[in-house]
Amino acid sequence: MMHTSVIDFDTCGQLIHASQDRLYRLAYCYVKNEHDALDIVGEATYKALVSLHTLQRADRFDAWMTSLVIHTALDWLRKNRRLVPTEREVLDIIPAHEPDLTPEEQMDLYHLLDSLPTEERTYLILHYFEERSFPEMAEILSMPEAKLKSRFYRILHRLRAHLKEESL
Secondary structure: OOOOOOOOHHHHHHHHHHOHHHHHHHHHHHHOOHHHHHHHHHHHHHHHHHOHHHOOOHHHHHHHHHHHHHHHHHHHHHHOOOOOOOHHHHHHHOOOOOOOOOHHHHHHHHHHHHOOOHHHHHHHHHHHHOOOOHHHHHHHHOOOHHHHHHHHHHHHHHHHHHHHHHHO
């Protein structure tokens, strides 16, 4: 049975183009390498175009595309060894949402984030770097919002405990 898409290829391309910087930053948060992040966004774009017919609602495109980038990045991490970025690369890509943080504090935050398991890192990236609400995150990760909040706050509690230990 042939499915018809709720948006056409041109619209899909325009939506991806409009969010390409955000999608790149998201991929970079996982792989920490400019070229690999670009490859991931390219592969996720290809996957979006090939599976566009599976998108059921046009208003869900952003969440759907974000999910594709995350899953493509996770696949990449499973297949490839991790590369350690230089400090300059990290500072160039960290969003400027926290203007009160010094470069050293930004690096500490980034290293702490990098120390988390990939699944846990995803929650924090979506919420703090992507500025996603809990309902949006639940949609992107295909899980109930209550379960997502529970995991999110458990991760924060563990991070706070870790930071308190380090400051002692």
